[in-house]
Amino acid sequence: xxxxxxxxxxxxxxxxxxxxxxxxxxxxxxxxxxxxxxxxxxxxxxxxxxxxxxxxxxxxxxxxxxxxxxxxxxxxxxxxxxxxxxxxxxxxxxxxxxxxxxxxxxxxxxxxxxxxxxxxxxxxxxxxxxxxxxxxxxxxxxxxxxxxxxxxxxxxxxxxxxxxxxxxxxxxxxxxxxxxxxxxxxxxxxxxxxxxxxx
Amino acid sequence: xxxxxxxxxxxxxxxxxxxxxxxxxxxxxxxxxxxxxxxxxxxxxxxxxxxxxxxxxxxxxxxxxxxxxxxxxxxxxxxxxxxxxxxxxxxxxxxxxxxxxxxxxxxxxxxxxxxxxxxxxxxxxxxxxxxxxxxxxxxxxxxxxxxxxxxxxxxxxxxxxxxxxxxxxxxxxxxxxxxxxxxxxxxxxxxxxxxxxxxxxxxxxxxxxxxxxxxxxxxxxxxxxxxxxxxxxxxxxxxxxxxxxxxxxxxxxxxxxxxxxxxxxxxxxxxxxxxxxxxxxxxxxxxxxxxxxxxxxxxxxxxxxxxxxxxxxxxxxxxxxxxxxxxxxxxxxxxxxxxxxxxxxxxxxxxxxxxxxxxxxxxxxxxxxxxxxxxxxxxxxxxxxxxxxxxxxxxxxxxxxxxxxxxxxxxxxxxxxxxxxxxxxxxxxxxxxxxxxxxxxxxxxxxxxxxxxxxxxxxxxxxxxxxxxxxxxxxxxxxxxxxxxxxxxxxxxxxxxxxxxxxxxxxxxxxxxxxxxxxxxxxxxxxxxxxxxxxxxxxxxxxxxxxxxxxxxxxxxxxxxxxxxxxxxxxxxxxxxxxxxxxxxxxxxxxxxxxxxxxxxxxxxxxxxx
Ligand code: HEM
Ligand SMILES: [Cu+2]
Numbered sequence: 001x002x003x004x005x006x007x008x009x010x011x012x013x014x015x016x017x018x019x020x021x022x023x024x025x026x027x028x029x030x031x032x033x034x035x036x037x038x039x040x041x042x043x044x045x046x047x048x049x050x051x052x053x054x055x056x057x058x059x060x061x062x063x064x065x066x067x068x069x070x071x072x073x074x075x076x077x078x079x080x081x082x083x084x085x086x087x088x089x090x091x092x093x094x095x096x097x098x099x100x101x102x103x104x105x106x107x108x109x110x111x112x113x114x115x116x117x118x119x120x121x122x123x124x125x126x127x128x129x130x131x132x133x134x135x136x137x138x139x140x141x142x143x144x145x146x147x148x149x150x151x152x153x154x155x156x157x158x159x160x161x162x163x164x165x166x167x168x169x170x171x172x173x174x175x176x177x178x179x180x181x182x183x184x185x186x187x188x189x190x191x192x193x194x195x196x197x198x199x
Numbered sequence: 200x201x202x203x204x205x206x207x208x209x210x211x212x213x214x215x216x217x218x219x220x221x222x223x224x225x226x227x228x229x230x231x232x233x234x235x236x237x238x239x240x241x242x243x244x245x246x247x248x249x250x251x252x253x254x255x256x257x258x259x260x261x262x263x264x265x266x267x268x269x270x271x272x273x274x275x276x277x278x279x280x281x282x283x284x285x286x287x288x289x290x291x292x293x294x295x296x297x298x299x300x301x302x303x304x305x306x307x308x309x310x311x312x313x314x315x316x317x318x319x320x321x322x323x324x325x326x327x328x329x330x331x332x333x334x335x336x337x338x339x340x341x342x343x344x345x346x347x348x349x350x351x352x353x354x355x356x357x358x359x360x361x362x363x364x365x366x367x368x369x370x371x372x373x374x375x376x377x378x379x380x381x382x383x384x385x386x387x388x389x390x391x392x393x394x395x396x397x398x399x400x401x402x403x404x405x406x407x408x409x410x411x412x413x414x415x416x417x418x419x420x421x422x423x424x425x426x427x428x429x430x431x432x433x434x435x436x437x438x439x440x441x442x443x444x445x446x447x448x449x450x451x452x453x454x455x456x457x458x459x460x461x462x463x464x465x466x467x468x469x470x471x472x473x474x475x476x477x478x479x480x481x482x483x484x485x486x487x488x489x490x491x492x493x494x495x496x497x498x499x500x501x502x503x504x505x506x507x508x509x510x511x512x513x514x515x516x517x518x519x520x521x522x523x524x525x526x527x528x529x530x531x532x533x534x535x536x537x538x539x540x541x542x543x544x545x546x547x548x549x550x551x552x553x554x555x556x557x558x559x560x561x562x563x564x565x566x567x568x569x570x571x572x573x574x575x576x577x578x579x580x581x582x583x584x585x586x587x588x589x590x591x592x593x594x595x596x597x598x599x600x601x602x603x604x605x606x607x608x609x610x611x612x613x614x615x616x617x618x619x620x621x622x623x624x625x626x627x628x629x630x631x632x633x634x635x636x637x638x639x640x641x642x643x644x645x646x647x648x649x650x651x652x653x654x655x656x657x658x659x660x661x662x663x664x665x666x667x668x669x670x671x672x673x674x675x676x677x678x679x680x681x682x683x684x685x686x687x688x689x690x691x692x693x694x695x696x697x698x699x700x701x702x703x704x705x706x707x708x709x710x711x712x713x714x715x716x717x718x719x720x721x722x723x724x725x726x727x728x729x730x731x732x733x734x735x736x737x738x739x740x741x742x743x744x745x746x747x748x749x750x751x752x753x754x755x756x757x758x759x760x761x762x763x764x765x766x767x768x769x770x771x772x773x774x775x776x777x778x779x780x781x782x783x784x785x786x787x788x789x790x791x792x793x794x795x796x797x798x799x800x801x802x803x804x805x806x807x808x809x
Contacts, residue, residue, distance in 0.1 A: 014419075017419065018338045018420075022338060022412070025445050026411055032446050033449035033452055033453050036450040036453025036454060036496055036499075037457070040453070040492055044492070124464065124465075124466075126466045129486075131466075132460060132464070132466035132468050132488075136460050140456065
């Protein structure tokens with residue numbers, strides 16, 4: 001019947017198929033949200049090339065590189081958590097979720113270090129346009145990481161209580177999708193802010 | 200073929216029986232029934248009532264604006280004393296230019312974001328989509344409630360902004376920087392503008408949540424037998440609108456966030472270097488920002504948003520025209536394709552709002568061509584509506600009159616849009632009353648007429664009672680006549696060079712000969728405003744005391760008309776099975792029978808017999 005998006009595999013409830021569809025749409029809207037910011041970044045950077053180069057030279061590449069590792073690793077642990085949840089291994093789910101949370105917290109700690117060192121050098125959004133867009137992009141991304149941590153904590157709590165394995169798998173997959181997007185956005189921000197140099 | 204179909208249908212029903220046929224217990228408490236409710240119909244009504252309240256406020260602002268334009272500098276009679284608390288007035292009770300700017304800004308913001316979008320999407324979409332797909336509710340009832348409860352704080356914030364220090368935002372509903380971004384530039388550009396940004400952000404969130412909910416509902420919750428090609432055009436329109444809402448609104452949110460960063464941290468994302476306000480005190484901390492960037496990001500959302508404003512109206516008009524012409528809609532699939540064409544193009548034409556911003560003429564020309572292309576699908580729709588009427592057995596009920604007005608007004612608004620789309624013409628009429636005429640023709644004449652039609656049409660389904668038809672016709676007539684008296688002359692004002700957003704036209708010698716027209720427009724506007732109380736009176740009286748409605752007072756054939764009026768909270772006792780498209784009027788029936796077939800009446804689908 002064409003009335004329902006064909007169920008992915010047997011045993012997955014209709015409501016989960018729907019939630020997943022809704023989650024993909026939400027991710028689409030998140031992409032557009034950051035596309036607006038990145039568009040602004042492109043406009044501002046092409047208008048002030050030298051300025052961006054000079055200002056962004058003050059950003060710490062090593063810290064950002066470590067953060068990139070953290071997020072990529074967290075995507076792996078997240079994927080493993082989803083996999084385990086689909087195979088009913090609740091204990092592993094909990095552990096992988098905890099690993100994801102720890103990596104995400106690591107990311108946040110380093111972000112905080114970056115921000116506070118900048119602040120202590122008197123660098124704020126009002127310092128210059130490059131820093132304004134830097135704080136905006138990384139700030140809103142960090143908010144998304146924070147929201148992800150909250151969601152992961154709730155999920156982790158559920159993994160501790162004996163809940164139905166399939167319900168767990170559904171929620172796990174949704175949070176996983178979101179988490180991968182948050183990771184992916186950072187994969188764009190990292191080169192845009194820390195690496196790129198225009199001739 | 201029929202057997203195969205029936206088998207497929209029962210297969211679908213079996214799969215559904217599990218999940219969908221289950222009826223949840225009704226909400227038990229007053230709180231879960233009327234306040235924190237999951238029922239899409241009640242949420243739709245919550246949107247409707249909130250939007251009607253804001254319609255009153257936005258309307259009052261319009262009256263104040265018209266007073267000032269007709270009688271600049273004269274004390275405002277009785278409204279003045281209320282408005283004085285909220286805006287800049289002089290001691291005699293006359294509107295000051297700053298106050299005027301605030302009124303224009305808040306009028307536009309409230310009407311677009313807090314009245315029209317909530318009515319067409321929040322109220323109509325919520326009420327109709329689950330009914331039209333044959334479901335008990337939307338896909339995510341919790342998110343649906345959440346979307347209303349984001350809209351409500353947004354409206355509280357925008358309302359509160361009237362009363363903050365230095366008053367409400369004053370930079371226009373488009374909030375162009377630097378005017379909006381620098382607190383010293385206009386009284387409302389301080390806290391008022393910050394409230395504006397916060398409120399629009401929340402509203403955007405609510406829109407996105409609503410949009411993805413509707414998309415999921417339409418794609419995954421259709422009743423057995425209800426293919427996409429059997430959906431009524433109202434629902435198709437909501438589908439297309441929801442794509443816009445889900446993918447374009449976030450871009451508005453990012454624009455708003457960028458400006459919030461500027462306002463809250465003192466950065467200068469939108470402020471160029473060397474911006475001076477008075478004397479040599481530079482504005483903004485660092486410069487290097489781009490004021491035009493706001494226009495690009497804002498219009499990247501807000502052009503699609505004008506189609507969010509009109510597509511649902513097109514859908515409603517299509518359904519009403521077919522019902523009351525007793526004919527299938529002409530070119531059903533083409534209607535859907537043209538809506539899709541409109542969204543595709545809608546994303547690439549935003550630059551037509553910026554022809555005079557100093558853009559590269561080549562870019563201007565591309566935007567001009569793309570904009571002109573949009574007139575094609577729009578024109579196709581108009582001809583399909585006319586062809587639907589052709590040879591129909593037309594019933595001039597109020598919903599029908601409203602739908603016809605929609606078509607007529609949309610033609611005028613679409614044509615003036617074409618003139619402005621031509622760059623050389625727009626350089627002359629940009630930022631004049633011609634633009635004001637254009638968008639009121641499409642938004643008020645178009646969308647709001649369709650919504651009045653829709654409200655009169657679905658009122659019996661919403662409240663189980665009929666509206667008073669005489670009062671409704673009177674309301675339609677007053678609105679139609681005075682609407683045109685108000686907005687048609689604005690084309691002429693615009694061509695005469697009358698700028699938008701000026702507080703006192705009598706300051707300009709070349710506008711003095713046009714002043715009598717301003718007076719005429721204002722008087723018509725006061726009648727137009729007063730006429731809306733006929734609607735409100737009829738609405739609230741009929742809600743409680745109107746005659747009880749039949750399940751199907753208009754002999755219409757989509758699914759919602761097979762339920763009792765008002766609709767029970769579970770919508771359908773049994774999830775219906777659909778056998779045919781939504782417009783089986785006249786063509787399919789034998790002599791002497793009813794001239795329509797409900798979508799859920801078993802039997803062969805006439806559309807499949809060729
Ligand atoms: C045939 C289709 C249309 C065309 C070619 C068109 C073209 C245009 C153009 C070129 C402008 C910019 C004029 C200027 O500022 O100088 C404009 C403004 C506007 N249009 Fe349209 N339009 C069309 C349909 C619509 C529809 C359907 C709506 C809404 C339901 C709409 C709402 C508006 C609004 C609100 C503005 C003014 C925005 C502002 O500056 O405040 N238009 N239109
Ligand atoms: Cu536009």
